[in-house]
Amino acid sequence: MKYLVAARALSVAGDSLSLVALMLHVASTTGQALAVAVLLLVGDFAPALLGPLTGAVADRFDRRRVMIACELVQAAAVGALALTLPALPWLLVLVAVRAVAAQVFLPASRAVLPALVPDAELPAANSTLGLATNAAEVAGPFLAAGLLPFIHTRGVLAVDAVSFLLSALLLVFLEGTSSAPRSAGLLTDARAGLGHLLRTPVLRTVVLGFCGVVAFNGVDDVALVVLGGTGPRAGLLLGATGVGLLLGYALLGRFGTAWGPRLLILTGFAVNSLGNLLTGAAAAVFGAAFAAQAVRGAGIAAMDVGTNTALQRLVPDHLLGRAFGNLYGAVGVAAALSYLAGAVLLDGTSAALTLVSAGAGGLAVTAATALALRTWPAPSRIER
Structure with missing residues (x-):
């Protein structure tokens, strides 16, 4: 349980940090509020439409491996953003890839919890996970404000990529995760x-x-x-x-x-x-x-x-x-x-x-x- 909480806190903090950097970058390079709105839609709303499919992925494979794979995909996508800072269309593609991986991770992280703690402790475990992730999300913009003047957008994105890699490393130590038999498709x-x-x-x-x-x-x-x-x-x-x-x-x-x-x-x-x-x-x-x-x-x-x-x-x-x-x-x-x-x-x-x-x-x-x-x-x- 502690590894899951620490992994979520790390990746959520990094993601919140990079979101601020990307919003500021898109606003300054395009000068359009619409571009920032599209960025938010691609990162939040569009992946939500895939909810039935992303949840199915969490049920078809070992959930620990699913979460590790999602963190690695997010690290690669954010790392590519840090290295290239591409034009808006390609930036949105990479943000979409990261967002879909995050949408797969979320149901897997909640579905794995009953395998990690006794039934009676589920409310406390959900509370701990919620506290850690929301505190990390709150901290992200403050971290961005402190880091952006020194390491700029590329550096902040690189920090986010490292946070996903560290999260994946922590998830390796999870025990007791379960998997379901694969069905027809x-x-x-x-x-x-x-x-x-x-x-x-x-x-x-x-x-x-x-x-x-x-x-x-x-x-x-x-x-x-x-x-x-x-x-x-x-x-x-x-x-x-x-x-x-x-x-x-x-x-x-x-x-x-x-x-x-x-x-x-x-x-x-x-x-x-x-x-x-x-x-x-x-x-x-x-x-x-x-x-x-x-x-x-x-x-x-x-x-x-x-x-x-x-x-x-x-x-x-x-x-x-x-x-x-x-x-x-x-x-x-x-x-x-x-x-x-x-x-x-x-x-x-x-x-x-x-x-x-x-x-x-x-x-x-x-x-x-x-x-x-x-x-x-x-x-x-x-x-x-």
């Missing part, structure tokens, strides 16, 4: 994973609920920037969410085993949504908005830990990678839709009303999910 596996998700009511409800909450609340980052204005308030509001997120993971790592996944999921959905609603309602009082966003961050940690633990306990091992691939892919699509719809609402109304609407919609999704999850399958009924 990757597409067949992907269809089987989607079929299992759609046929299993509790899994379908959890994934749809998660995506619904994200679809309503994903616009909050943009809305908070508008709400905070051009001064430091926007950064502080965004930082409040990060602080709450890290505190939430830390608390769940210590006390999360006392909460079942259903309670964590519903609490997380509700607190996440309520935080945005209260932020919009208290927009004129900065301290109240800051506190609401900090509490909301803890809610995001709860829904993340609860959902991951639920899938790890309810999905058979040979389908677990596909379950996570489908979840993360669907969440990526939901976030993109939230940005688009939220931008229209922001332009037509105000940041405060957008946040209130997002929170209210998320609470409605929470209520519907709670009704659908009135019963929860016992672990003994799940085939392992």
Whole structure:
């Protein structure tokens, strides 16, 4: 477990570091905001569409080897960027290669967890992994700010490539990883994973609920920037969410085993949504908005830990990678839709009303999910 946590922290920090460098590089060389937006879409949204396939890869091979291969592919792609700093089309190709490898890595890293820790420790293990990766993601931009003036874009990208190599080295020491027998083909596996998700009511409800909450609340980052204005308030509001997120993971790592996944999921959905609603309602009082966003961050940690633990306990091992691939892919699509719809609402109304609407919609999704999850399958009924 410790090797997985350290590997994830290293590669996420490096990736966050290089993303800042690439955004600044693309902005300065093209002078176009659209080019930066395309870079983000290629790095985040496009790989999410491959969720069913990336999860199937994690189920077809030994998961440790899958993760090591993904880190090596990412190291090669980022290394090529550092050596060449190519024109935008080729830069986007290399970013896409890295992003797809990362999308394969993510479900494999979550699917391998039940093989590394006892069932009772899964909530704490998910919390520890979430804390490490989110802390690393927060640290990345600060590292970029400190390193860019001295080693410039190529040097920062080289640091990222080394971080992937070190991560791959750490993953060599993982023990107890599992693999599933290969079936007729990757597409067949992907269809089987989607079929299992759609046929299993509790899994379908959890994934749809998660995506619904994200679809309503994903616009909050943009809305908070508008709400905070051009001064430091926007950064502080965004930082409040990060602080709450890290505190939430830390608390769940210590006390999360006392909460079942259903309670964590519903609490997380509700607190996440309520935080945005209260932020919009208290927009004129900065301290109240800051506190609401900090509490909301803890809610995001709860829904993340609860959902991951639920899938790890309810999905058979040979389908677990596909379950996570489908979840993360669907969440990526939901976030993109939230940005688009939220931008229209922001332009037509105000940041405060957008946040209130997002929170209210998320609470409605929470209520519907709670009704659908009135019963929860016992672990003994799940085939392992």
